[in-house]
Amino acid sequence: MTDGVTPDSEVVLETSRLLLRPWRVAEADVQRELWTERDPRVPPHRRIDADGRPTVAELAESIRAHRLWSTGLLAVERKASHDVIGYCGLVDTGRGPAGEPELAFELLRRVWCQGYATEASLAVLEWARSSGHERLWATVWDWNTASRRVLAKVGFTETERKEVDPERGTTLFTVIRL
Ligand SMILES: CC(C)(COP(=O)(O)OP(=O)(O)OC[C@H]1O[C@@H](n2cnc3c(N)ncnc32)[C@H](O)[C@@H]1OP(=O)(O)O)[C@@H](O)C(=O)NCCC(=O)NCCS
Incomplete structure (x- = not known):
């Protein structure tokens, strides 16, 4: 596995089968597909609403506007087929102590x-370690085996x-020391 930072500070990580790199605007349709596939127990603000939002165009705008999609939650591309299959990366949710982001x-x-997911996560953990992080968090629904x-x-x-939500389940907080 190798990892590196491109001249404009965008992150590119490589594993045996995957490339983790910034999202491209044209890949908003993959993000939309992820939204449509979410489990019904996922809270409504993370699911497609009755008006069909977010639309592909809105997700494209989000890729354009938010650095999260180039330096945080990276697109996971399969090297053999060049298709993007989802995301993996780090996100600062504010739920953990300052400077300790979550793996997502x-x-x-x-x-x-x-x-x-295992292969991509290991690459992100290595990246986090080499960037100086000492501890990361991850939150997960108890039903998400x-x-x-x-x-x-x-x-x-x-x-x-x-965190217990009587309707949706319990959010578990997990931690790793790097
Ligand atoms: C979670 C997720 C990313 C896993 O991706 P993945 O590429 O399938 O993960 P991996 O193949 O690396 O590992 C999955 C493991 O879970 C196990 N698993 C999967 N479904 C399972 C189930 N219903 N019951 C028990 N084990 C299960 C697999 O057997 C495998 O474990 P193993 O290697 O010991 O056999 C994928 O399921 C997903 O996108 N889910 C929806 C989004 C989500 O939940 N994100 C995380 C929010 S905290």
């Missing part, structure tokens, strides 16, 4: 269970901290 990932359903498994596989452990 989401992939298209058609590529699940092939080890991609696949995500909990990925987090455990890459070394996160569950803490005592939990």
Whole structure:
């Protein structure tokens, strides 16, 4: 695995099967597909609303406007087929202590269970370590078995901290020391 920072500070990470790199505006349709595939238990503000929003155009504008999509939540591209299958990266949600971002990932359903999230996460953890982070967080719904498994596989452990939502489930806070 190699990782590096391009001259304009955009991040590019490489693993055996994947390239993690900034989103391109033209890939907004992949983000839209991720939105349409979300579990019904995911809160409404992260699901397509009754008016069909966010639209592909709105997601394209978000890619254009927010550095999150070039330096935080990176597009996961398969090297063999050059298709983008989701994102993996770091995001500052403010839920953890200052300077300790969260690992986040989401992939298209058609590529699940092939080890991609694990492979991408390991690359992001290495990037975080080499960038000087000492600890990262990840939050996960208690019912999200696949995500909990990925987090455990890459070394996160569950803490005592939990947030209970009677309708949607319990959010577990997990942590890794790098
Ligand atoms: C979570 C997610 C990214 C995992 O991606 P992935 O590429 O399929 O993950 P991996 O293949 O690396 O690993 C998945 C692991 O979960 C296991 N798993 C998947 N579904 C499972 C289920 N229903 N029950 C038990 N284990 C399950 C797989 O067997 C695998 O573990 P293993 O290697 O020990 O066999 C994907 O499911 C996803 O995008 N989910 C929706 C978004 C999401 O939940 N994001 C995380 C928010 S915290």
